[in-house]
Amino acid sequence: MDIDIEDDFDAEAFAEDEPPKKAKKAEPPKKPKQEKKISPNETYFRAVSAYRKENYIETVNLLTAFVDEYPFHLVALKLLGMSLIHTGRLPEAESFLQSAFSQNRNDTEALNALAYLELIKGNSETGINFLLDALYLDEENEKLKRNLERIRAAENPALYLKMGKPYTFLFIRLPDQPPLRELMEKAGDVLKKPAARYTAIGLLAAVFIFVIYLIYPALVNFLEAFRAERSGISFSQITIKDIEKLVAERENYKILLTEGEVKQKFEMAKYYLENKERNKAIIAINELLNSNAHDLVKEHAIILQSFIPDPDPIDLGYIPDCREVLKRPLIFKDVYIKWNGTVANLQHKGHEETAFDLLINFVDEGVVDGIAMVSVKGFLDIGNKDKVTVYGLIAGLVMDNRVVIIADNVAPLGKQ
Secondary structure: OOOOHHHHOOHHHHHHHOOOOOOOOOOOOOOOOOOOOOOHHHHHHHHHHHHHOOOHHHHHHHHHHHHHHOOOOHHHHHHHHHHHHHOOOHHHHHHHHHHHHHHOOOOHHHHHHHHHHHHHOOOHHHHHHHHHHHHHHOOOOHHHHHHHHHHHHOOOHHHHHHHOOHHHOOOOOOOOOOHHHHHHHHHHHHHOOHHHHHHHHHHHHHHHHHHHHHHHHHHHHHHHHHHHHHHOOOOOOOEEOOHHHHHHHHHHOOEOOOHHHHHHHHHHHHHHHHOOOHHHHHHHHHHHHOEOOOHHHHHHHHHHHOOOOOOOOOOOOOOOOHHHHHHOHHHHOOOEEEEEEEEEEEEEEOOOEEEEEEEEEEEEOOEEEEEEEEEEEOOOOOOOOOEEEEEEEEEEEOOOOOEEEEEEEEEEOOOO
């Protein structure tokens, strides 16, 4: 049995049974980007700049609309006319130059340009007359004299001009550019070169980094103060535990030694020096210097000071605590310490120095065992409330009972 496939499957009928496909919605046309409109003054100076660079087509494009709006702008008319000469559009050039000439018949630049147009058309007599009129108005103009001499010397002035470039004949005094604009244009021309552009970017980046480097300490100070204000942190209310008792002990403290005790103290100082126990040696010498010992003994004690070794950060030996120093600050002067505490009142003095108060051992809220006024060279990347270890020299005591420390090193607690 033969089966007629074409009869059973009518393609057109099959197509009719298919559901109609939805037509795609036409996309709305994209709006062209509107160019940023520039002011007439900017247009004019751009045209002047383009003419200086011998970009005559751009000058024509800029000034065509400009002179429509400002038809009595004499310099713009002359610039447009001369630019049209340079681009070979002589009839249009003549129209604009005639407009300029009609506004000022004593304009030697317009007369010279019109002379060029007449000469190149073969009207030598008319062209020379224009040049003579211009010379009559400006007898000392060397360019006009040169043009007249060359035209008179040429057998065929029209051919002579066609063989040369218009700028050898034409001249115009262009207006001065605003200083900043001229600088920006020169910079723009330089930056068109990739090497110069990358160099400029590198220099700007270097300047930016240098400025950030300079202002960074002040910025950190500001941020620390702002953070303290926002979080309600106040270190001005911190007090030292039993400070009145410590001050009373300090005022009543006197070192009164017998001759035997003076001799013993001197021998102890020598012993400590021999064994390189720096801090103990300094304390013994300071006790002699602040005692009732004879001046001759004190002179010998000063000589002993010259033998004091450099401190060993790893093994300082005896380290007084802050409360001992508060009671007897004179005998601990120049002793090295290593104290732990909390940073407060942080102040960066440029990149040269970092200063802060070290709050030592919080006894209670707002009460500490002691406060050290720490100064360290350089910029430290620390913040208020940080826990740190300070290694440095006791330099004295200030009126508000803070121990002055000239630090050699400040490190986060546990990382010294």
